[in-house]
Amino acid sequence: MWNNRPIIIRIKRHENVHPFIQALHAQHVPLKRVVFREQEVAFETTMHYLPKIRRVRRRYRLKMAVYYADELQVFRAQLWTLLGLVMMIIIPLFCAQIIWRIDIEAASPELEQRLGQTFQDTFQLETPMSKKAIPSNAVIRQKLLEEHRELSWVHIEKYGGRVILRPQESPKQTKQTNEKLASHLVATKSGVITHFNIQNGERKISVNDTAYEGDVLVSGVIESGTDQVFVGAKGEVYADYWLECAFKIPTKLTLETLQQKQWRILVKGIHKEKVDYVQKKNLPNWLDPYVSLVEEQHTNKMQVELDESKIDELLIPLLHEKVLRSLPEKTVIKKENLLQVKWGNGTVEGKVLFLVNENIASPIQGPQGE
Numbered sequence: 001m002w003n004n005r006p007i008i009i010r011i012k013r014h015e016n017v018h019p020f021i022q023a024l025h026a027q028h029v030p031l032k033r034v035v036f037r038e039q040e041v042a043f044e045t046t047m048h049y050l051p052k053i054r055r056v057r058r059r060y061r062l063k064m065a066v067y068y069a070d071e072l073q074v075f076r077a078q079l080w081t082l083l084g085l086v087m088m089i090i091i092p093l094f095c096a097q098i099i100w101r102i103d104i105e106a107a108s109p110e111l112e113q114r115l116g117q118t119f120q121d122t123f124q125l126e127t128p129m130s131k132k133a134i135p136s137n138a139v140i141r142q143k144l145l146e147e148h149r150e151l152s153w154v155h156i157e158k159y160g161g162r163v164i165l166r167p168q169e170s171p172k173q174t175k176q177t178n179e180k181l182a183s184h185l186v187a188t189k190s191g192v193i194t195h196f197n198i199q200n201g202e203r204k205i206s207v208n209d210t211a212y213e214g215d216v217l218v219s220g221v222i223e224s225g226t227d228q229v230f231v232g233a234k235g236e237v238y239a240d241y242w243l244e245c246a247f248k249i250p251t252k253l254t255l256e257t258l259q260q261k262q263w264r265i266l267v268k269g270i271h272k273e274k275v276d277y278v279q280k281k282n283l284p285n286w287l288d289p290y291v292s293l294v295e296e297q298h299t300n301k302m303q304v305e306l307d308e309s310k311i312d313e314l315l316i317p318l319l320h321e322k323v324l325r326s327l328p329e330k331t332v333i334k335k336e337n338l339l340q341v342k343w344g345n346g347t348v349e350g351k352v353l354f355l356v357n358e359n360i361a362s363p364i365q366g367p368q369g370e
Helices: 017-026 047-060 079-096 109-123 137-147 308-325
Strands: 006-012 032-036 040-046 064-068 101-104 151-159 162-169 184-187 191-200 216-219 221-224 227-230 234-250 252-258 262-267 291-296 299-305 332-344 347-359 361-364
Touching: 006 047, 017 040, 017 047, 040 047, 047 064, 101 109, 109 137, 109 162, 137 151, 137 162, 137 332, 151 308, 184 234, 191 216, 216 234, 234 252, 234 308, 234 361, 308 332, 308 347
Parallel strands: 101 162
Antiparallel strands: 006 040, 006 064, 032 040, 151 162, 184 216, 184 361, 191 234, 221 227, 234 347, 252 299, 262 291, 332 347
C-alpha cells in the first residue's frame, strides 16, 4: 500500500528514550535496525505507524526527525510507482498503433488538394484510426496512380502515428498532334484492355478482352448496308501487360533529390553571386533595376549504399522511375514484382516484372472509304 513506505526516525538522546521505545513495543509498532548512538537513537519503520509514534513522542516530550529510507532508490516497490510504470509502457504502445495524421506534401497546393480529395473519396478514412485500418502502401499507390495519370510515383512514409504521401509528377513530354484521321487504330502490343478514350470510330474489342499485336482496336470505317462510311479513328485504348526488365547497378549510388521551391529577393549590388532560378517575377520598371524576385530550387546530394533492406524503399522506386521515363506519356506502372536479385563485386543485378498500363493504339493512315 502507499503508506508502507519505509522511514527512518532519529530521536535525540534523553532519559525518556527507553520508556518511549518500550511504549512503541507495547502498541505493536515494528522497529527495525535500532541503533543507539552517543547523540541520538535511530530506528526504521513504515509510514503506517507514524501517527502512533508521534502521539507517543508528544507524551514523552522527545525531539524527533523523520526521513524517507528510500530517497536514494531509483525504483520504489509501491502501488502508485508500479501503476505509473505500467501506464508509461501501455500508453506509448497504444498510441503507436494509431494513425493520427495523414499529410500530403506535393509540389503545388492544387496537386495536394486533388490528391487529398481522391484519397478521401477512395478509402473513406477518418483520423485518428488504427494502423490495421489503413491499406497497404502498394494499394494506396496503385489507386492514386490510376486516378492521377500525371504522376509517376507516390512515396509513402510512416513516422510513428503520421503517414506522409509525397507524389512525384511525370516528366513533361512534348505532345505531337496529327489532325488527319486514321483509318484504324491497331494494337502495337499484346495486353488486356482496361479502358477506352475514343473521339472517333467504332470499337472492335471490349474491356477485359485480350488484344494481340496487330489487332484492330478501333475502326474508322462503319458498315452501312453494302456501303462503307469513313468517319476516321481517333483516340486512345489502354491495356495492361507485363514488362520484364533486367538491371545491373553499383551498390554505392549518389542520389540527387529536389528540395522545396523557395522565392528569394535579390538586391543588385549586394547579392553578387550567380543564382540559378526556375522562374522570375516581372517587377515594375522603376523597381526592376534594383531588385529581382526569383524562385529557386536546390538539389540535395547524398551517398547511399544498397543492401537488402533498401530493395523496396529505394531500388524499386529507382527502377520504376527509369522504366516509366522510357514509356510513352500517360503510361502507368501499377505493380512491380522482383523476380531475382544477385549481389557481388560491388554491384547488384536481377530482374523485375512490371505491370504496365499503356495506350497501345497506333493509327494507320489510309484513303477514305478503305
